[in-house]
Structure formats: structure tokens, C-alpha cells
Amino acid sequence: MDERPGHAPWVRVSHWIGAASLLVLAVTGYLILMVHPRLYWGEVGNDLTPALIELPISRNHQHGGWEPAKPFFARAGGPVSASRTFDIFNQNGWGRSLHFLAAWCLVVPGAFYLLRGLSGGHFRARVWPRATELAPRVVWGHVLDHLRLRIPPATGGPRYNVLQKLAYTAVIFLAAPLMVLTGLAMSPAVGAAAPWLPRLFGGFQSARTVHFFAFVVLVLFVLVHVVMVIASGFRRQMRAMTVGE
């Protein structure tokens, strides 16, 4: 089943749609993060509550500081309100709209890719590691080879070695779906329709934090992926993934 050499046309098209969407999502996601580079756990987090992590990222707007906080209730330590004065209002409306446009471009063709890959046996034949390949000795051998930069020359697509299979499986079946689910969990409209979704991640802010770390994992994957493409033979690999061999 599907053992022809090289990448099938639908794989090549999916690859580049996914790559372009991911690039746009990464840039606009970073832009959105710049407005409020604080991460939290649970349902709630804001400038008046402690952060889990404060990312060392420059904010892309400037405000004029906070007026003194006023408590809502008489009891000490209760919730407060504080007014933010602003000098430069953030202008990230375009970034969010572009983020969601790119998300559509990733999710709709991505769903076709998953259906096609599952129904045609593509994932089973080429992407999912076989049990024999998962023997620790085999995996470790590949890891050592890669660390010593003994990279096998480009084959123009499958067959993949076990590390490639593990990386692609993790991205396609774990990181990408996690990105989509945590993204949806942050939507107030989707949260109303499916309250279990934000709960699954422990709340809106937890989903946002997981969304961020899944982004970090995906960026690291892309970096390693590109380095490996270059190391194994850039021209051959690019030809195989664009016009085909």
C-alpha cells in the first residue's frame, strides 16, 4: 500500500500549505503574545494577579502605568480594580485576524490531509514507527548517528528513519492537534458550546500557556527539520517536496 518512492502530490501540497500557515501563525502568534507576555495557570490571569512566567519579551504598546488599586469589597486581600492609563494603544487587531485566517488555512487542508493519510494507508506505511524500529538499541543508534552528524544522504522522501517517523508522528498527531484544541479552548464562543474543552486544559489561561509551549516545540521542530534538510542534501530534498522526482 502506497510504497511508491518520493512524495505523493497531495503530500507535497499539504506540506507547503502547512508550512506557510505555520510561519504566519508563528509570527502573528508572537505579535499577539507581545501585548501581554505573561503566562498563568487556571482560568484567570491579568496584570493585577501573579504570573506563572513573565516572558522577557518587549511589549508592543506602551501604557502610562496604573492608577492606585481600589478593593471591590471591605475584606482585606480581596479582589481589586485598577485603571490603566494609556499612551500608545496596542494595534494588534490585524495580527489576530491574520492568525485566524492562517488557522483556517491550516485546519481545513490539515483535516483533508489527515483523512487522506488515514484512509489511504499513508501514515501506517510511511509515518508511524514500526514496533521493530522502536527497540531502544535501534533508536539510540540513530540518536548517536545524528549527534555525530552522520546524516544519511537525501532519498527524496520515504523511507524515513525512526527518528524522522517519531518527529513527524509527534508533530502531526500530538503538537498540531494540541495547538488547535488549546486555540479553540481560548475562544469564548467555542467555550460556551463546549465547556469541557477549556476544562480539559484546566482553564483558559492554562490552555494559553500550553498553546505557547506547543508553539515552542513546533518552532524547535521546524529548526531541526530545516537543518536536517540542508545537511542531507538541500537541492534533492526541495525538488522531491516541490515538483517531485
Added chain:
Amino acid sequence: MKTGLITRRRAILAGLTAIGGVAVARLPGDLPPSYGNLLRMGDTLTYAAHRALLPAQALVREYSVRDLTSFPATGTTNPAVSVHSPLGEEYRRLQAGAFADWRLSVEGRVARPRSFSLADLKALPARTQITRHTCEEGWTAIGQWTGVPLSRVLDAVGILPTARFVVLHSVDDWVDSLDLNDALHPQTILAYGMNGGDLPIAHGAPVRLRLERQIGYKSMKYVRRLVVADEFDDGGASGSIQNGWAWYNGI
């Protein structure tokens, strides 16, 4: 094997077609204009998909009093200071009189246009809800809101059968609009109370909108006028679309 595959594909196709048919029937009839802007087209795609695929009147999660959190006030936090127009001037006067002279005008495509005082709104059936405010910036806060469901106010004036949108005008000169799905949602309220007290100035006194299924900036503060409309009104230079912001923000 081969027949099995075809049958499965047919079943999937038939299922998708059925879902597609139902979804198409639920598409909103009136879409906001995109003015040829690709980003606005993307917003419209999200809007249409939410209206077609999500339950029409699902309620957002409500919390308990123990869950209330600190709540930043952002954007305009006092029109009396920051709005340099006759509206800011008027707001200063109304604020000095504890909003006793404040009026909410409800007009447009309604059978009985009228204006409501704060007391008029408080005389209508009230709703209290503890919900999560989700700011477009990425922060969240939980607050308790008391007010009158917008649907009650619209009932009182009698919207005409051709009406499709409710356009809101604020003291800080912002214009926004809701489709009837959002306007008639049970948790869409004109709030005059927050966390058990009067709505503070910084959070939109005397009356703000709470629109719980969209991002925070759709919950307009300092509401002063409602216009029921048959057609989409982008609010011109005071509206979100011409300022580069998405009109629909269920996200």
C-alpha cells in the same frame, strides 16, 4: 476489501454532505462588509462558521462568588477626563448628578422608540451572572454583573420584523453592533452593577454591555444610545472595521 472501502468513503461523504447541508441552512443571511480586505474576509469566515456550526444560544460558564478576581480597567477609564467633546462634557455633568439625569435612547427600527432612565432599566427584570472577561490582549478576569437582559429592553420597544442588528453608541465615541443572535442571547445584558455594587466609572458606569460569547472589547462601556437596524452599520470612523479590528470576535 475494495467494496468496503467505497462504502466507508460513501458513508463519510454522505455524513459530510448532511452536516454541510444543515450548516449552510444556518449561515447568517447578513454578513458584515469586508471592503475587499483579506483580514475582514477571514473574520467573516469565522463568524459564518460559528453561526453555522455552534449551538445558537449556548450559555457561557458561570462561576461562584468565591471565583471573583481582581479586574483591570483598560481603554477609556473615565470619559469625564479623557473624552474631549460635548459627550465628555455631558458625562461630567451626569456623573456629578449620580447619573440621575442619564438616559439610554433606544431608536431605529422599533415600534415604540423611547429613552430609559437608570431607574427604568432597574425596574425591568434583572439578571446577575458571574462570568469570565476575556481580553483580546490575553488576560482574563472574573466579575459579577447585574443588569437587564438586552432582549427585555428590545421587547419593551418592540423591534420590527425586518430588524437584523443592534447598533450601540458610547460616550467615548465608539460605535459597535450585534447581530440578533447575540443581542437576544440570555447572557447579553446591559449591566448597571458589578460585584454587588454600582458599576464603577472605570468599568463603564452607569451602563455597559456584557456580551459573554465574544472578546472583551465587544462589551461596550459607557453605552448611551441603541439603534435597531435592518442593515449592517459599520459605525464609520468610530467603528471597529474601519479601525482595523474584527467586528466579530467569538474567536
